[in-house]
Amino acid sequence: MVYSSSVVLDSRSSVWKGIWHAEAPVTCRSLAWRACRDELPVRSLLVQSGLVDNALCPICGRLPETVTHALLLCDDAKLVWFASPLGLRVESLRGVSTLSQWIDQYCVDTLDDEAMGVVCATMWALWHRRNAWVFHSKGMDCMQVLAKASSMFVVVPDGPDAWVLPSSPYVKVNFAAAVKDNVGTAMGMIFRDSFGTTRASGTNFLEDECFEPQIAEALCYKWALEQSGDLGFSEIIFETDCQKLYIQWNQLKQGKASDDSYLHSLLEECIMMIQGTGSSLRLVRPTANKVAQCLADVAFDYGEKVWMGVVPEEVSSHLQSDMANAKLP
Template sequence: MASSSVINSKVWKGIWRAEASPKCKSFAWRAYMEELPVKTFLLEKGVIEDKLCPCCGEGEEDTTHALLACEEVKRIWFVALDLKVESLSAATKCSLSQWIEECVSTLDKKEMGMVCAIMWAIWHRRNALVFTEKKLDYAHVIAKARSMFVPVEWQPPSHPNVKANFAAAVRDNVGTGMGVIFRNSLGSTIASGTSLLAQECFESQIAETLCMSWAIEQSGELGLSDVIFETDCQRLYRKWNQESSSSSSAYTTYFESLVEDCKFMIEGTGSSLALVRPSANKVAQCLATLAFDYGERGWIEEVPQEASLYLQADDNAIADIVAAHQ
């Protein structure tokens, strides 16, 4: 049987190789080492007098219950990030540390990153309830986890999907530049384009949403469906997921109305919105800046010369990923 130090070393490496933010990986390690200030721990220290879970009010809140076994969080594990947690009921009979060891042994870096992000978001939800008495819904927790697990480099979509990376740039007293690039599962450019809203300046999240609306229109003109629209605007992405979970169609702000319009535009097309880090959206960002020079313009199967270096950088990153898996 492997010693605890060997197991700890394996888990440490598995967590820190995961594709997640350092904040999420650090949290996962603390959870594995039973270092979280759960109520059973605080009770032993004499800090509190009650050890019941603040979320469900039934079980004793130890680390396993807080992040895995609580009825309030089980649903999150089933639906978050498309991660299939097999036999969750059976899994919760072991400790969280044992479960993390199993995850490290069976999941790849991307899936392990999902685990770290979900655990961090579940704990964030718990703390919001404890310290602010605010109960976050499941969609908010999932969006929070997704915001912490986003690609650092551009990756091609799976066939037959198309990716449309879009971005907006705002210059005071000048206007709003918009850029979009469509690429297929081979990473090949289908089309790219720029647009300029002269003398129209908006807050960043409104500009990004207007850009998405324009990008959706462009996808329709190209006859594309199953498009994954990618943005690096976290405010847009969070609002998109919040609106998706809302049972009410009412909205109160211009930003919210724009999001609703975009959702209506892609309804029934098989398209979706995904979040990426700015480093995975460089081509679109470049096109948005170029819009101040080019105005309304489009390119088929190519990008303007000024954006070619960013496109080549994405191609090189794809080649490195392929080489690493050979």
């Protein structure tokens, strides 16, 4: 085995605690744990079993591929760590020869569970990049690896399938968009309070304008924000079931890389609009966003319209089913 370290790796070790308490999906934590135990099928191990005839790192092609090399010391991995939210300079790690030693000596004591989550997800993404290259000849650059890592932090809430009542004084706004080729982009939104009472609902339709789904959702979010201002609501929980929108929104909100894409400029406007308002955006399952989706469907017919205190008739069955299944926050 390549592995040699004084760190004892069992469930009492600080490495184990650091990894399993990390705020990252279990896929990432489990990969990190296997990596620390040198259990990943890297070439230096495969060569010993005769499974491959070349021990060199498939990414850089210069040094033998050990787990520590693949996930930490390879020049391409170093770039990723430096560009990651942790801004880590692997060069400056003194006396680190194995990954587990690095986790033990440099990570667990200084990083909180959230940052340890970034460590686990980054390792997972580096291993993903390695496998994408080895098995599918698919190359990923540093930014793609980091995007892969951060995509792991968005999980559709595994909690309620059903719509959840907002707690007072919040008003909840569910919104959704629908795009039909050669027809246009339709949008729906509904405002409900902590009693589940409908305060307002609305539809909007952009004829002949067919956007990418996440752009349509961002336009819908912006429209719902404008409407909430007009209607005089300020403490709002916005809910979307569009993962891509939510991922991008979160990254921008945390001040991470923005580009000059239309999506980013829309979302930046939205973030400006909620600043200082006590409003937030949440990701929910599509089953908890049905009323908004149904409003978007009927928006193709209604065009731009707002209903005070009610929803259009076509939507009322969804509304009733939300109320019948509604969960308390």
